[in-house]
Amino acid sequence: MSQKPRRNAQSTEKSRRGARSHQITFESRTRAWRRHHGQMAVDSLHRLRRRPLATLMTMLAIAIAMVLPASLWLALGSAQLLDSNLDDSARMTLYLDPALSESQAMDITDRVRGESDIASTELITAAAGLESFQQRLGMSDALAMMDDNPLPATILVQPRSRDPDVAQALAERLGQLEGVSDARLDMAWLERLRQLSELGRRVVLAFGVLFALGVLLVVGNTIRLAVESRRQEIEVVTLIGATHAFVRRPFLYVGVWYGLGGGILALILLTLGRRWLSAPIDMLASGFGSHFTLPGIGLGGSVLLLICSTMLGLIGAWLAVSRHLADISPR
Amino acid sequence: MAMIEFEHVGKRYGGRFEALADLNFAIERGEMVFLTGHSGAGKSSVLRLLMALERPSRGRIAVAGHDITSLHVSQIPFYRRQIGVVYQNHQLLFDRSVFDNVALPLIIQGATPQDARRRVHAALDKIGLLHREKALPIELSGGEQQRVGIARAVVTKPAMLLADEPTGNLDPQLSADIMRLFEDFNRIGTTVLLASHDLALIARLRHRVLKLRDGRLIGDEEAA
Numbered sequence: 001m002s003q004k005p006r007r008n009a010q011s012t013e014k015s016r017r018g019a020r021s022h023q024i025t026f027e028s029r030t031r032a033w034r035r036h037h038g039q040m041a042v043d044s045l046h047r048l049r050r051r052p053l054a055t056l057m058t059m060l061a062i063a064i065a066m067v068l069p070a071s072l073w074l075a076l077g078s079a080q081l082l083d084s085n086l087d088d089s090a091r092m093t094l095y096l097d098p099a100l101s102e103s104q105a106m107d108i109t110d111r112v113r114g115e116s117d118i119a120s121t122e123l124i125t126a127a128a129g130l131e132s133f134q135q136r137l138g139m140s141d142a143l144a145m146m147d148d149n150p151l152p153a154t155i156l157v158q159p160r161s162r163d164p165d166v167a168q169a170l171a172e173r174l175g176q177l178e179g180v181s182d183a184r185l186d187m188a189w190l191e192r193l194r195q196l197s198e199l200g201r202r203v204v205l206a207f208g209v210l211f212a213l214g215v216l217l218v219v220g221n222t223i224r225l226a227v228e229s230r231r232q233e234i235e236v237v238t239l240i241g242a243t244h245a246f247v248r249r250p251f252l253y254v255g256v257w258y259g260l261g262g263g264i265l266a267l268i269l270l271t272l273g274r275r276w277l278s279a280p281i282d283m284l285a286s287g288f289g290s291h292f293t294l295p296g297i298g299l300g301g302s303v304l305l306l307i308c309s310t311m312l313g314l315i316g317a318w319l320a321v322s323r324h325l326a327d328i329s330p331r
Numbered sequence: 332m333a334m335i336e337f338e339h340v341g342k343r344y345g346g347r348f349e350a351l352a353d354l355n356f357a358i359e360r361g362e363m364v365f366l367t368g369h370s371g372a373g374k375s376s377v378l379r380l381l382m383a384l385e386r387p388s389r390g391r392i393a394v395a396g397h398d399i400t401s402l403h404v405s406q407i408p409f410y411r412r413q414i415g416v417v418y419q420n421h422q423l424l425f426d427r428s429v430f431d432n433v434a435l436p437l438i439i440q441g442a443t444p445q446d447a448r449r450r451v452h453a454a455l456d457k458i459g460l461l462h463r464e465k466a467l468p469i470e471l472s473g474g475e476q477q478r479v480g481i482a483r484a485v486v487t488k489p490a491m492l493l494a495d496e497p498t499g500n501l502d503p504q505l506s507a508d509i510m511r512l513f514e515d516f517n518r519i520g521t522t523v524l525l526a527s528h529d530l531a532l533i534a535r536l537r538h539r540v541l542k543l544r545d546g547r548l549i550g551d552e553e554a555a
Contacts, residue, residue, distance in 0.1 A: 028441070028443075029441055031441075031443075032440075032441025032442070032443070033441065035441075035444075036438070036441070232422075232424070233424055233426075235422075236422045236423075236424060236435075237435065237439060238408075239382065239384075239411065239416060239422065240411060240412070240416070240435060240436045240439060240483070241408045241409065241410075241411035241412035241436065241439055241440065242408060242439045243405070243408040243409075244405075244408075246408075246439060
C-alpha cells in the first residue's frame with residue numbers, strides 16, 4: 001500500500017479542488033431547484049403531448065369522475081337555495097274564525113303583535129286571500145261560482161326566534177287566543193326538507209369521496225405505468241445520486257397535468273350538460289310559473305374544482321412513485 | 332487516511348447465502364486497485380456495498396473516513412454524488428443524446444446549464460468523443476458507449492471511481508484503450524477500484540490486485 005509522494009501531493013490538490021466545487025451556495029441551489037421544476041413541468045407536458053390519445057383518455061376518465069359529484073353538488077346547491085327561501089318562511093299561520101268581521105280581525109292582529117317574540121305580523125283578509133288564490137291558481141271561474149268566500153282571514157306571524165321549540169311554544173300560545181281557530185306551524189315538512197337536504201349532503205359527500213378515490217386510482221395507475229416504462233431511467237439517475245424528490249418530480253408534474261386537464265374537461269362537460277338541460281328545464285319551470293334555472297358552477301366553484309382535481313392528480317402520482325421508490329432503497 | 336476501508340465486512344443474502352465473509356482491506360487515496368475473482372466470488376457485492384446499493388450484514392465500511400453503512404436513506408444520494416461508477420453494460424439512457432447522458436450527474440447536482448456544457452465538453456473531449464455529442468448511444472459502437480459511460484462517471488470529478496467489469500464486452504484492443512483512460516484519471520489523483528476477471532489484462536497493467544474467492548480475500552498483491 002505504498003504511496004508515491006507525487007501522487008499524494010496531486011490527490012490532496014485534487015481533493016481540495018473537489019471540495020471547492022462542492023461549496024454550492026443556498027442561492028444557487030434554490031435556482032437549480034427552480035430550474036429543474038421548470039424543466040420537468042415543460043418536459044412532462046411534452047411527454048403527454050407525444051401520446052395525445054392516451055393522455056386525453058386519462059383526463060376524460062378523471063373528468064367523468066369529477067363531473068358526477070360536481071353535478072350532484074350543484075343539484076344540492078339549488079335545493080339549498082330553496083331551503084334558505086323557506087327558512088325565511090319559518091313562520092306560522094293563524095287561521096281566524098270565519099265568522100269574524102274585518103275590523104275584529106284587525107283587533108286580533110294588534111293583539112298578536114303585542115305578544116312577545118313576534119318579529120312581524122301580516123293580516124290577510126278573507127277577500128285578499130281569495131283574490132291571490134284566484135290569481136295564483138287561475139281557478140277564478142270555479143271560485144266565482146261559490147256564494148260565500150270559503151277562505152278565513154289569516155295572520156302570517158314571523159317569530160323572532162328560529163328555534164323550532166320556541167316557535168312551537170309560541171304557536172301553541174297564539175292558538176289559545178280568542179278568535180283564532182287554528183295556529184299552524186309548518187315545522188313538520190320544514191324539518192323533513194332539512195333532513196332531505198342533509199341526506200343529499202351526505203350522498204354528495206359519499207360520492208365525492210368515492211369518485212376522488214377513483215381519480216386517485218386512475219392517476220396512480222397511469223403513473224405506475226409511466227414509472228414502469230421509465231424504470232431504467234429511474235435506476236440510473238438514482239445510481240448517480242438523484243434524490244427521491246428529483247426522481248419524483250417529473251411524475252408529480254405528469255399527475256398535476258392530468259389533474260388539471262381532467263378538471264378543465266370536467267368544467268367543459270358541466271357547461272355542456274347545463275346548456276343541454278337548460279332548455280327543457282326552463283320550459284318545465286315556466287309551466288309551473290317558476291323562474292327556476294339550473295345553477296352554474298360559477299367562478300369560485302370552477303376554481304375549487306380545478307384545485308381539487310389538480311391536488312388529486314398530484315397525490316395519486318405521489319403515491320404511485322413513492323411505492324416504487326421504496327422498492328429500490330438499499331436493503 | 333484511507334479512501335476505502337473494509338473492516339470485518341460480511342454480507343448474507345436471504346439469511347443463508349454468504350456472499351462476503353469477514354472482508355478486511357484498505358485502499359489509499361490515489362491508488363488504482365483491481366478486484367478479481369471468479370463470478371460469484373463477491374466482486375459485485377463489494378461494489379454494490381460501496382455504492383450504498385446494499386448494506387453489509389456485518390462490519391463497517393468507511394469511505395474517506397466516513398462510515399457509509401449507517402447512512403440514512405436521505406443521505407445516500409449525496410454520498411453517491413461523490414463517487415463515479417462505470418458499469419459493464421454502461422447504463423446509458425438510450426432516449427437521449429450522448430451530451431444529455433453525460434450531463435445527467437451535473438443536472439442532478441444542480442449545475443447551471445453553462446457550467447454543465449463546459450464540463451460535459453471537457454469530459455467528452457477527454458474520452459475523444461466530443462464530435463459525437465449529439466449522437467444517440469444506439470448509434471455508437473460498444474467501445475464508444477463504454478467511453479460515454481466513463482465520461483458520465485468522471486464529469487463531476489469524483490474522488491473515487493468504481494468500475495464493474497468495464498471491459499467485459501470489449502475486444503482486447505478496446506479494453507486496453509479503456510484501461511488507459513482509467514489510468515489517466517488515476518494519474519490526476521482519482522482513486523480507482525476496478526472489478527474484472529480479465530486476468531491477462533490485469534497482469535499487463537501493474538497495479539495492486541485484490542483476489543476474492545467465495546467472499547473471502549485470498550490475495551493482496553502490491554503493484555509491481
